[in-house]
Amino acid sequence: MELKFFKKSIPTFIFLALFSVVVIPVFYQLLKVDEKLKIYNPADVNPRLVDFSMKHITKDHTIADFELTNQNGEKITNKNYKDKIYVADFFFTRCQTICINMAYNMGELQNLYKKDTEIMFLSHSVTPEIDSVTVLKEYADRKGVIDGKWNITTGAKKHIYELARKSYFAVLDEGNGDENDFIHTEQFVLVDKEKRIRGYYDGTEKEDMEKLKKDILLLKEEYASQ
Structure with a gap:
């Protein structure tokens, strides 16, 4: 049986x-x-972070074209980041508070991905009138910045502040980028190869850095499967 x-x-x-x-x-x-990462549009972000002129956008938001100058006096545009995944932040060289941890964590990421040609980094000075190319070069040398991997940039203040507010949605403060305007943020922003925002992270927190590493891996896998 x-x-x-x-x-x-x-x-x-x-x-x-x-x-x-x-x-x-x-x-x-x-x-x-x-497990695919979210694609952030203005409607998906804290309304306090979004410039009023952008709040109506619900899809297809991308980082605007930019033109900056890096630590070597080289012109840096969105074309330098074509087909790259990159992490962006906003800092200033004289900062003695959050920027110290942010620079350390960005440096750690740079070293982790230094042989990965898909990954780059972009820092924008929020005090461009002080952070000249010479100042940025000295700063980059102190922080171990790898040329071609991590661009530490300066440029027109209005342009940088508009990028922060209308492209990256990285700051809460309102302003127009004039001489009295000042922004200060701990945000790291993950941007994909199509110039879309895929994540926000506290650049001073270890836990967020671990999440950023995992999200970069997810994003790389997303492109590898296409």
Whole structure:
């Protein structure tokens, strides 16, 4: 009786085995799709971070074209970041508070991905009138910045502040980039190869840096599967 039951069960066992081989990988792939990072548009961000002129945008937001100058006096534009995943932040060289941890954490990321040609970094000075190319060069040398990997930039103040407020949504303060305007933020912003925002992170917190590393991996996997 038991032998007869076992013989009848063999086709069922074979079916279950084949089902597991075929369905489980498919199910795993479906789960991986759900792990894709969010694409941030103005409507998805804290309204206090979004310039009034941008709040109506619900899709297809990208970082605006930019033109800056790096620590070597080289012109840096969005073309330098074409087909790159990058992390952006806003800092100033005389900062003695959050910028210290931010620079350390950005340096750690740079060293972690220094051989990864897909990943780059971009820092914008919020005191460009003070942070000249010479000042930025000295700062970059102190922080171990790798040329071509991490651009420490200066430029027109109105341009940088507009990027912070209308492209990256990185600051809470309102302003127009004039001489009395000043922004200060700990935000690291993850940007994909299409210039879309894919994540925000506190650049002073270790936990957020670990999340950023995981999100960069997810983003790389997303591109690898295309």
